[in-house]
Amino acid sequence: MTKQMARHRLALIGGGNMGSALVGGLLAAGWKPADIAVVERLPGRAAQLGGLFPGVTVSGEMVRADGVVIAVKPYDVAAAANLVAAAGATRVLSIAAGISLATLSTGFGDGVAVVRGMPNTAALVGKGAAAIAAGPSSTEADLVWAEEILGAVGTVTRVTEAQLDAVTVLSGSGPAYLSLVTEALIDAGVLAGLPRGVSEAMVGQVFIGYAALFVESGRDPVALRAEVTSPGGVTAAALRVLEGHGLRSAFLEAVMAGTERSRELGQTGVEVRGA
Numbered sequence: 001m002t003k004q005m006a007r008h009r010l011a012l013i014g015g016g017n018m019g020s021a022l023v024g025g026l027l028a029a030g031w032k033p034a035d036i037a038v039v040e041r042l043p044g045r046a047a048q049l050g051g052l053f054p055g056v057t058v059s060g061e062m063v064r065a066d067g068v069v070i071a072v073k074p075y076d077v078a079a080a081a082n083l084v085a086a087a088g089a090t091r092v093l094s095i096a097a098g099i100s101l102a103t104l105s106t107g108f109g110d111g112v113a114v115v116r117g118m119p120n121t122a123a124l125v126g127k128g129a130a131a132i133a134a135g136p137s138s139t140e141a142d143l144v145w146a147e148e149i150l151g152a153v154g155t156v157t158r159v160t161e162a163q164l165d166a167v168t169v170l171s172g173s174g175p176a177y178l179s180l181v182t183e184a185l186i187d188a189g190v191l192a193g194l195p196r197g198v199s200e201a202m203v204g205q206v207f208i209g210y211a212a213l214f215v216e217s218g219r220d221p222v223a224l225r226a227e228v229t230s231p232g233g234v235t236a237a238a239l240r241v242l243e244g245h246g247l248r249s250a251f252l253e254a255v256m257a258g259t260e261r262s263r264e265l266g267q268t269g270v271e272v273r274g275a
């Protein structure tokens with residue numbers, strides 16, 4: 001009971017994948033455990049979080065806090081948003097997919113600035129690619145606050161709310177596409193005769209190596225592909241098949257379909273199940 005009377009710098013509603021990644025990142029960035037609280041309704045998960053983050057308040061009920069992060073599934077946002085008033089917070093960052101700033105702002109009152117963010121699961125390993133969009137009453141200081149929180153687990157880019165749909169489907173969903181490519185390449189390695197463990201290790205290292213070539217060296221992907229592709233060689237033969245199966249166009253269509261779905265969810269407030 002006494003814990004609930006303390007005022008925290010930040011309360012996260014929802015201690016699942018994203019909520020716990022953010023807590024871990026903030027602690028690693030130097031935040032004091034006593035400044036952070038997690039409101040988690042599942043007692044088993046709350047107990048687990050208490051063990052993972054000693055000194056962080058983990059509660060089944062809302063706590064007092066200056067700022068709140070809403071890190072529950074989209075279909076739980078309405079219930080979580082109802083808890084914000086009890087926190088006495090002046091700032092809210094929501095990372096829920098497809099819940100618009102207009103929907104979020106409704107009911108918080110004039111004194112609460114809202115920022116919408118979209119992280120991805122790479123936040124779990126401190127390598128997230130997040131974007132944020134300002135709400136109607138949020139100031140530069142509110143955006144800097146949101147950047148500090150999401151920046152603890154990766155990069156943060158400012159975008160408009162309209163662009164958040166594209167961000168959601170590109171970086172939010174991105175790990176799913178790369179998982180699919182990873183699975184397919186591992187299976188292909190096995191088909192070509194490699195033991196599965198060798199194929200897995202090769203594919204993992206190819207991803208790490210390519211990320212360094214592309215991101216760290218800042219080189220153009222067209223040039224990176226050209227330098228691997230010998231005239232009449234192995235890579236050209238393989239790329240011909242991928243192009244023949246419309247891989248490039250499949251990604252374009254997939255991202256447009258996801259963007260459309262994200263817009264639809266934002267407009268209709270349709271319940272979303274899953275991640």
Ligand SMILES: NC(=O)c1ccc[n+]([C@@H]2O[C@H](COP(=O)([O-])OP(=O)(O)OC[C@H]3O[C@@H](n4cnc5c(N)ncnc54)[C@H](O)[C@@H]3O)[C@@H](O)[C@H]2O)c1
Pocket residue numbers: 013014015016017018019039040041042045071072073074076079080095096097118119120121172275
């Ligand atoms: N997982 C992803 O790839 C991803 C990427 C970007 C954004 N997001 C967004 O992040 C949000 C959280 O996703 P996640 O993967 O961490 O979900 P999760 O299911 O792992 O975690 C949500 C947690 O919130 C708790 N909870 C729900 N309602 C609550 C309430 N009223 N009070 C207290 N606790 C409550 C649940 O018990 C659960 O532990 C979602 O809205 C999702 O759209 C997820």
